[in-house]
Amino acid sequence: MVTDEFSDLRIKAVKMFIESGIKITDEEVEKIIVNDFELGDIAKEGAQILEWLNTDRVGVRLIALFPFQTLPEHFHRATVNEQGKEETIRVVSGTLYVYVPGEETITNGFIPEGQDNYYTARHEVMMKPSNQLTLKPGTLHWFQAGKDGAVIYTFTSQARDKNNIFTNPRTTKGCINDLE
Numbered sequence: 001m002v003t004d005e006f007s008d009l010r011i012k013a014v015k016m017f018i019e020s021g022i023k024i025t026d027e028e029v030e031k032i033i034v035n036d037f038e039l040g041d042i043a044k045e046g047a048q049i050l051e052w053l054n055t056d057r058v059g060v061r062l063i064a065l066f067p068f069q070t071l072p073e074h075f076h077r078a079t080v081n082e083q084g085k086e087e088t089i090r091v092v093s094g095t096l097y098v099y100v101p102g103e104e105t106i107t108n109g110f111i112p113e114g115q116d117n118y119y120t121a122r123h124e125v126m127m128k129p130s131n132q133l134t135l136k137p138g139t140l141h142w143f144q145a146g147k148d149g150a151v152i153y154t155f156t157s158q159a160r161d162k163n164n165i166f167t168n169p170r171t172t173k174g175c176i177n178d179l180e
């Protein structure tokens with residue numbers, strides 16, 4: 001969802017991109033999606049996303065997360081024709097906590113208040129600038145920024161957001177656009 005009330009958040013995201021050394025054009029500024037994932041509390045659960053590229057084969061996005069902002073748990077499903085999206089994350093600035101299935105080690109980050117049922121992957125991976133992680137298709141994951149926020153790249157196979165399946169049923173659609 002993008003509304004005017006989010007335009008100041010877009011500006012904040014641009015500032016984070018610039019401070020992390022990434023140049024973007026004025027046109028790209030307009031394309032930044034401020035997404036609350038239909039959950040209604042953008043500071044708690046949301047993300048600022050700029051899609052740089054999404055061809056039939058690859059997708060590249062730049063994401064800013066504000067301090068402690070959480071991108072909700074989801075996975076990228078396979079379809080009859082596709083394997084499901086493979087996603088590589090690389091941190092540009094700040095600290096990012098990534099949560100995946102496995103031994104419960106969540107310590108530095110936290111589950112957004114009252115949302116325990118919707119954050120089931122609790123194996124914590126702390127990521128700093130230049131750290132990179134590849135998530136295989138079908139892997140449940142969610143992200144949370146540390147106290148200084150985080151700027152990250154995501155490199156993926158083609159992104160079809162309708163194949164993003166969120167644990168929280170109130171989030172019915174994915175990040176940016178539906179390509180089909």
Ligand code: ZN
Pocket residue numbers: 074075076087141
């Ligand atoms: Zn994902």
